[in-house]
Amino acid sequence: MSGTKGLNRQQMADRIAFEFQDGWIVNLGVGIPTMCSNTDIGDRDITYHSENGVIGYGPIAPQGEEDLNLVNAGGQNVTLKAGAAVVHHADSFAIIRGGRIDVTVMGAYEVACNGDFANWKIAGQKGGGIGGAMDLAACARRVFIIMEQTTRSGAPRLVAQCALPVTARGVVKLVATNYGLFEPIGDGFRIREIAPGVTLDEVHATVGCKLTVPENLLTVRLVS
Amino acid sequence: MSGTKGLNRQQMADRIAFEFQDGWIVNLGVGIPTMCSNTDIGDRDITYHSENGVIGYGPIAPQGEEDLNLVNAGGQNVTLKAGAAVVHHADSFAIIRGGRIDVTVMGAYEVACNGDFANWKIAGQKGGGIGGAMDLAACARRVFIIMEQTTRSGAPRLVAQCALPVTARGVVKLVATNYGLFEPIGDGFRIREIAPGVTLDEVHATVGCKLTVPENLLTVRLVS
Amino acid sequence: MTQKSKQVGTFREAVQDVPDGATIAFGGFAMPGVPFNLIKALLEHGAKQLTLVANTTGGAQQPRMPDIGMLVENGQVRKVICAFTASTRPTDVIPFTKYYESGEVDAELVPQGTLAERLRAAGAGIPAFYTPTAVGTELAAGRETRVINGREYLLEYALPLDYAFIRATRADASGNLQFHRSQRNFCPVMATAARVTIAEVDDHIVPVGTIDPDQVHTAGIFVHRLVKVPPAPEGLWPTRRQERRR
Amino acid sequence: MTQKSKQVGTFREAVQDVPDGATIAFGGFAMPGVPFNLIKALLEHGAKQLTLVANTTGGAQQPRMPDIGMLVENGQVRKVICAFTASTRPTDVIPFTKYYESGEVDAELVPQGTLAERLRAAGAGIPAFYTPTAVGTELAAGRETRVINGREYLLEYALPLDYAFIRATRADASGNLQFHRSQRNFCPVMATAARVTIAEVDDHIVPVGTIDPDQVHTAGIFVHRLVKVPPAPEGLWPTRRQERRR
Numbered sequence: 054m055s056g057t058k059g060l061n062r063q064q065m066a067d068r069i070a071f072e073f074q075d076g077w078i079v080n081l082g083v084g085i086p087t088m089c090s091n092t093d094i095g096d097r098d099i100t101y102h103s104e105n106g107v108i109g110y111g112p113i114a115p116q117g118e119e120d121l122n123l124v125n126a127g128g129q130n131v132t133l134k135a136g137a138a139v140v141h142h143a144d145s146f147a148i149i150r151g152g153r154i155d156v157t158v159m160g161a162y163e164v165a166c167n168g169d170f171a172n173w174k175i176a177g178q179k180g181g182g183i184g185g186a187m188d189l190a191a192c193a194r195r196v197f198i199i200m201e202q203t204t205r206s207g208a209p210r211l212v213a214q215c216a217l218p219v220t221a222r223g224v225v226k227l228v229a230t231n232y233g234l235f236e237p238i239g240d241g242f243r244i245r246e247i248a249p250g251v252t253l254d255e256v257h258a259t260v261g262c263k264l265t266v267p268e269n270l271l272t273v274r275l276v277s
Numbered sequence: 278m279s280g281t282k283g284l285n286r287q288q289m290a291d292r293i294a295f296e297f298q299d300g301w302i303v304n305l306g307v308g309i310p311t312m313c314s315n316t317d318i319g320d321r322d323i324t325y326h327s328e329n330g331v332i333g334y335g336p337i338a339p340q341g342e343e344d345l346n347l348v349n350a351g352g353q354n355v356t357l358k359a360g361a362a363v364v365h366h367a368d369s370f371a372i373i374r375g376g377r378i379d380v381t382v383m384g385a386y387e388v389a390c391n392g393d394f395a396n397w398k399i400a401g402q403k404g405g406g407i408g409g410a411m412d413l414a415a416c417a418r419r420v421f422i423i424m425e426q427t428t429r430s431g432a433p434r435l436v437a438q439c440a441l442p443v444t445a446r447g448v449v450k451l452v453a454t455n456y457g458l459f460e461p462i463g464d465g466f467r468i469r470e471i472a473p474g475v476t477l478d479e480v481h482a483t484v485g486c487k488l489t490v491p492e493n494l495l496t497v498r499l500v501s
Numbered sequence: 502m503t504q505k506s507k508q509v510g511t512f513r514e515a516v517q518d519v520p521d522g523a524t525i526a527f528g529g530f531a532m533p534g535v536p537f538n539l540i541k542a543l544l545e546h547g548a549k550q551l552t553l554v555a556n557t558t559g560g561a562q563q564p565r566m567p568d569i570g571m572l573v574e575n576g577q578v579r580k581v582i583c584a585f586t587a588s589t590r591p592t593d594v595i596p597f598t599k600y601y602e603s604g605e606v607d608a609e610l611v612p613q614g615t616l617a618e619r620l621r622a623a624g625a626g627i628p629a630f631y632t633p634t635a636v637g638t639e640l641a642a643g644r645e646t647r648v649i650n651g652r653e654y655l656l657e658y659a660l661p662l663d664y665a666f667i668r669a670t671r672a673d674a675s676g677n678l679q680f681h682r683s684q685r686n687f688c689p690v691m692a693t694a695a696r697v698t699i700a701e702v703d704d705h706i707v708p709v710g711t712i713d714p715d716q717v718h719t720a721g722i723f724v725h726r727l728v729k730v731p732p733a734p735e736g737l738w739p740t741r742r743q744e745r746r747r
Numbered sequence: 748m749t750q751k752s753k754q755v756g757t758f759r760e761a762v763q764d765v766p767d768g769a770t771i772a773f774g775g776f777a778m779p780g781v782p783f784n785l786i787k788a789l790l791e792h793g794a795k796q797l798t799l800v801a802n803t804t805g806g807a808q809q810p811r812m813p814d815i816g817m818l819v820e821n822g823q824v825r826k827v828i829c830a831f832t833a834s835t836r837p838t839d840v841i842p843f844t845k846y847y848e849s850g851e852v853d854a855e856l857v858p859q860g861t862l863a864e865r866l867r868a869a870g871a872g873i874p875a876f877y878t879p880t881a882v883g884t885e886l887a888a889g890r891e892t893r894v895i896n897g898r899e900y901l902l903e904y905a906l907p908l909d910y911a912f913i914r915a916t917r918a919d920a921s922g923n924l925q926f927h928r929s930q931r932n933f934c935p936v937m938a939t940a941a942r943v944t945i946a947e948v949d950d951h952i953v954p955v956g957t958i959d960p961d962q963v964h965t966a967g968i969f970v971h972r973l974v975k976v977p978p979a980p981e982g983l984w985p986t987r988r989q990e991r992r993r
Contacts, residue, residue: 142687412861442884
């Protein structure tokens with residue numbers, strides 16, 4: 054199982070968080086993405102937005118100090134940063150559809166090399182769990198994905214085209230997996246950085262389409 | 278000029294205000310309608326709404342006690358009643374379009390016997406002053422009009438059909454003029470009450486279409 | 502002016518006029534804002550053939566609090582309209598799934614922002630609007646789209662409600678509400694979309710005039726009944742989050 | 748975190764990057780919320796070929812405060828989009844009328860609720876919506892309508908802005924705003940519709956973290972520049988209402 058090799062969950066979140074630029078408004082999805090708000094990215098001023106209307110939250114609340122009426126997208130009790138503001142759900146998605154989110158970070162089952170991705174419906178399942186993913190994917194300025202390199206059975210998640218129903222088309226800009234950092238470039242993926250302890254052969258074997266490797270392939274950066 | 282006969286401005290406002298029922302949400306337009314919030318209608322609980330987002334205002338502020346950031350639809354400094362709330366313009370018109378306004382009271386140039394009315398554009402003028410009138414007229418549960426019986430030149434304002442561009446079609450339920458209280462009933466107007474000092478002949482002479490007079494025509498009620 | 506208090510004494514009394522076939526929305530995102538006590542009262546009330554609107558059907562966390570899924574299990578529901586009708590993890594099976602897959606209940610899956618906007622539209626007298634969300638996905642298959650300024654949009658319709666069941670922190674007797682932090686979520690928009698809004702309230706109901714008009718989150722004109730949530734164990738309150746079952 | 752203050756020192760500096768041809772909205776309904784000082788700065792700045800959005804063109808009351816009509820008189824305006832482009836009283840002639848009738852400036856007359864909703868739609872990523880307002884009137888002539896559930900509605904489009912000039916009572920350095928009473932009016936929706944929002948503020952700008960997050964009326968993410976309004980006579984403030992000229 055690929056999840057045991059390369060980066061751990063917090064390291065994947067950290068690597069994505071290092072991409073956030075000063076002044077960005079960032080939406081973090083359920084699961085590993087919410088761990089980005091724990092990452093120390095120095096003195097960059099980032100506003101974390103959650104689709105339930107929280108603008109400007111910070112790290113998870115210490116145990117015993119939780120405000121039970123304050124949660125992030127994953128239902129975890131978080132803290133607020135100075136300058137925070139709360140709005141209702143329609144206003145929160147107005148922020149999303151209105152194009153104010155500089156990046157949304159989400160999990161996914163599959164990302165295709167044309168930028169399509171799928172994260173709401175499991176094969177053969179009736180119904181699904183869309184949450185705010187379709188709104189965010191369609192409207193955020195950038196979509197970054199964090200996911201394991203392969204499925205539990207070893208099948209690639211970086212693919213030529215999505216087999217599962219897509220969440221949005223042509224929107225993914227960057228993918229962090231436990232194997233490294235990847236960009237969909239149309240006819241395949243480009244690997245930007247490779248995880249420590251992972252070989253290029255292992256990457257090739259786990260990408261379901263063409264893989265472009267730059268001449269000087271860097272190792273995944275793990276400090277801000 | 279008809280404005281000098283029958284009811285004065287405050288009496289017209291009073292007569293309309295007496296129609297308000299306990300629990301109603303009432304929007305008052307610029308001019309005579311705003312005078313309704315001064316009328317004593319006993320212990321009925323009325324919520325006055327203004328399109329600039331004030332829910333639950335009361336009488337005009339006494340001189341020297343004005344809050345310069347608190348106005349009604351006419352720009353007059355008003356007071357708030359206990360239980361008031363303030364919202365922004367989009368939310369205020371959401372209340373209007375959402376059907377929460379039990380009655381809107383407006384001025385008009387003309388009312389037709391089919392319930393059409395005109396109050397935003399003067400003949401031959403380029404442009405006009407719509408304000409919130411079209412939203413209110415299209416969406417309030419009831420539209421009541423207060424206007425002079427005739428134009429300054431003596432022409433009827435209660436007419437067979439509007440000559441001026443309409444504000445909305447088929448919506449007027451009740452009209453108070455200085456001559457009395459009228460209802461548009463399709464093929465003409467029915468006079469419900471006649472103003473003291475006005476004769477039925479004078480009413481007939483100043484209505485531009487068929488007038489129906491009930492057997493026992495009452496005089497305009499001027500106490501709640 | 503005689504302003505009558507909107508406070509009613511019990512949750513049972515608050516929900517007693519809910520008829521079979523009603524469309525009811527429930528506030529809440531995770532624990533905050535969920536009207537646990539009104540859901541419990543509706544379970545006891547027993548109205549049937551309901552259409553329920555909420556972010557999720559619930560049941561993904563332990564200990565389980567009253568949720569929409571329980572109304573389904575109780576045979577009271579015809580259809581749910583939610584942003585989650587199944588878990589996104591193959592290892593989680595939520596209680597609702599069994600009833601949905603067997604065809605005992607219908608479901609409409611709606612992106613969360615579209616759900617919020619359809620409720621807002623219903624409250625704002627907007628019968629339909631265009632949105633970029635879900636364009637190019639299975640949810641847009643066979644539906645009306647329109648290109649505006651070179652981009653494709655999906656037509657969505659307002660979602661009007663008979664009832665909104667919500668939870669607030671503070672209320673005055675005329676129904677003006679304040680929410681604490683992310684308790685707000687869907688509650689204000691559901692209140693605007695409903696003919697009848699019932700709010701369960703954490704704090705004691707305060708006299709009319711106590712809340713600053715500038716700081717009202719939901720105006721009393723949208724709120725019809727208020728019930729004070731009693732202290733636990735009689736009243737149900739949000740709990741600390743437990744990890745999901747894996 | 749280094750949160751930079753959004754406060755700038757002067758109105759002149761706040762408006763200096765406004766280019767010719769920009770679309771600018773101005774908050775305000777009667778006196779409350781009108782950014783008198785920013786209008787004055789824009790008059791001095793001199794940008795031309797502007798499209799201006801506001802409730803009225805102004806000039807109906809005495810003493811006259813800075814208004815959109817003055818920008819028209821100053822030759823800076825290509826078009827206005829307003830709910831009032833003429834007085835509704837034959838005896839009142841507002842300053843704008845002369846320029847409009849002579850064809851020196853264009854105008855689009857929009858019902859006030861439609862104006863607010865078109866701004867809200869622009870801020871909410873909704874490119875178009877249907878409304879019952881203006882159906883059957885001259886304003887709907889030749890335009891697209893649609894029957895939904897048996898009622899006729901008019902299609903309206905979002906109205907995006909380059910700038911919003913607004914006035915607030917209180918701000919923190921990150922741009923979170925609070926409005927006092929009906930000062931709020933169009934200001935919050937204009938802020939959401941604009942690429943750049945500039946707020947003139949009555950009180951001293953307070954440190955970040957001073958305003959309760961639950962009581963923020965316009966979130967700082969929508970606000971880009973803040974200017975403290977100096978005391979009169981240097982700064983312009985709402986005055987007591989004078990009766991209209993008859």
